[in-house]
Amino acid sequence: MTSPVGLHRVVEPAGVLPQAAWRLDARPEIAPNEVRIRVQRLNLDAASFRQLSEKHGGDGEKVRAEVLDIVATRGKMQNPVTGSGGMLIGTVEEAGRRSPLGLRAGDRVATLVSLTLTPLTILDGLARWDGRSEQVPCDGYAILFARSIAAVLPDDLHPELSLAVLDVCGAPALTARVVAEQVARRQREGDPRPVGVAVIGGAGKSGSLSLAAARRAGAGRTVGVVPVVAERDALAGVGLADAVALADARDPVALSTAVTTALGAPADVTVVCVDVPGCEHGAVLATADGGTVIFFSMATSFAAAALGAEGLAADVTMLVGNGYVPGHAELALQLLRAEPGVRALFTARLAAD
């Protein structure tokens, strides 16, 4: 039996898991527990696309060439600088008879495991992509292992919309869980104070979903923090947060002042959804003692978070945002359907791409 986590696809270095591998074997022939997907679209991780675009000064041709080179070299789309990948959309071409994923040939799916561990072969040279957007039209093959996750795309939503939501569906699921735990703890302890939640980058994809999830999980007051006036107006216009504040998340004093002013106190739960480095200290400073910071940004520095909290003598719980929470895809799609504010922000974002 081949490895459920894909060890048999690792070419080098030997013995590591596919995500840590430098190079994967992306051959299209599948093992009995694998699934082959015919790829239609890649969705690059925001941090990865930003790095590539900035490196090449926005030159789409060069960005495209580098993505092609990465995939040809590594057998997967993993940005060597950011370490991040993204996800993909496609159609099941062949499902091995021992695959536990429940997929059938012809199913339209999005992969919910990262591109950083997904064997990938590009066949069309990305000829339909201008290198200027995270959404990459693509013809090629990808392989799913036994312990991968893929969501069948719903019929009632445009595939691009579903893909954009599923790409960040871990964030609202974990936010909901953490907020619900804080609410339950306050109830157990007879503490009548409402749970205050701050979402840094509240107008973005993971941010807007996290704001909606926090409110539904029982948050008493929420604030979305954004860096520019246009995002402030957009987020305020859709009513997803009780307050919207303008602040540079890299400025610890400005960020903590903005959150504390908006909530009337430091946040009980702070959710970091901005893909820029240097937000760790501000997030810690904006969070109450006994509170929790959830880092979803791939630009997070582990050492900056750990040493920052220690240096501030801050008794906060800091979570590495795990992209997998059971039921995360369903929850995120439900939020999109039920919350007009979320849908408006996603639709506007896709139109702008």
Added chain:
Amino acid sequence: MTSPVGLHRVVEPAGVLPQAAWRLDARPEIAPNEVRIRVQRLNLDAASFRQLSEKHGGDGEKVRAEVLDIVATRGKMQNPVTGSGGMLIGTVEEAGRRSPLGLRAGDRVATLVSLTLTPLTILDGLARWDGRSEQVPCDGYAILFARSIAAVLPDDLHPELSLAVLDVCGAPALTARVVAEQVARRQREGDPRPVGVAVIGGAGKSGSLSLAAARRAGAGRTVGVVPVVAERDALAGVGLADAVALADARDPVALSTAVTTALGAPADVTVVCVDVPGCEHGAVLATADGGTVIFFSMATSFAAAALGAEGLAADVTMLVGNGYVPGHAELALQLLRAEPGVRALFTARLAAD
């Protein structure tokens, strides 16, 4: 009033907290809310010392020269590669009249905030240090801010022993909290299963303290994982863990097999205390669904942890090990006094240094 978190000591870049600063103002004159320490010994962070030592091929003269250069350039001891620092021991020389730390001139103290944010001036060229140990005899000055933490050294323990314990005191405190929460949750839910705890790097400083803390917090079964036979024998000899397993923590399959075999199931709480890169996937794979991984190693990669858990579809909570938990110094010193096994490992380690 000067900033309680030391913003007034930041030279560049402007506006960041001291830990994120490239350079601090280390002048000895104190503000009314500051404290000046006469430094006697630096204790370099293990990851930092290892990086410096490996970079210079174990040449102590070159390691010493680089430490002197870092402190002269940055006004603090923060390794530019690892981002980490360490801590120091010394005597209070002057306490500002508005300092809230409760320290008095003549108190023998250890700083419990990182050297990465502590203004430091070295006066003796580190002439008494051979560059071959994390423990650095040093004459110099350091500054504490209002929101710093320092512990007065106990009279009943050798200062070097206290320093070694206090350096890692956040690990046993957070481990105890997380294990106690898991035990309480099982009780609430009427789940009779014992809580299993794995400590990766169980024979080291933070590892041995974490094993002792886990057992006292109610862990039903514990395993310490170590990389070499000598550590296995040392840890097994002192009886701090129910089982001791030999495995390379960078090999995910080997690590998870070792933990699962020793505990009879994946761990409910996995504590990562080894200062080598690449342990994230093994730790996730060794942890049960619904369990928690606590990363204390400064060599942890945020992206590897986040994407690894997602790629394995692992529903685990991942914590950034916060070096500050209220009461951490007292708890760690109590463990040293009460647990002969902890004391034996620390004493042997100091003798070997």
